[in-house]
């Protein structure tokens with residue numbers, strides 16, 4: 001279990017840091033935005049769904065936007081340091097965006113106001129990096 005947590009934790013954090021930018025925030029453009037609109041009807045709807053996934057799940061883990069094998073985008077959540085590329089993931093796919101929802105990530109600033117954390121996250125998302133992952 002600790003090897004799984006450490007190995008995946010490394011992968012997850014390597015994905016996490018590049019998608020954050022002090023100049024982040026705002027709507028993506030191009031094909032990524034088209035895909036979000038196709039699968040979530042609007043960028044705002046997608047934001048709400050993702051924030052809910054991050055705020056409402058019990059315990060530590062990660063909220064994700066993934067591209068499934070069929071090409072559709074979906075929001076999902078994995079426990080601990082698991083991620084959606086693992087065989088054991090309930091919903092599998094390639095992660096485009098991940099949010100660390102471990103207490104160490106938000107507790108210092110937000111304590112039990114966990115819903116405020118994903119809201120703040122939206123102002124930091126580096127949409128070009130997410131678009132780059134989408135086009136991979």
Ligand SMILES: [Fe+2]
Nearest residue numbers: 100102104105
């Ligand atoms: Fe973390």
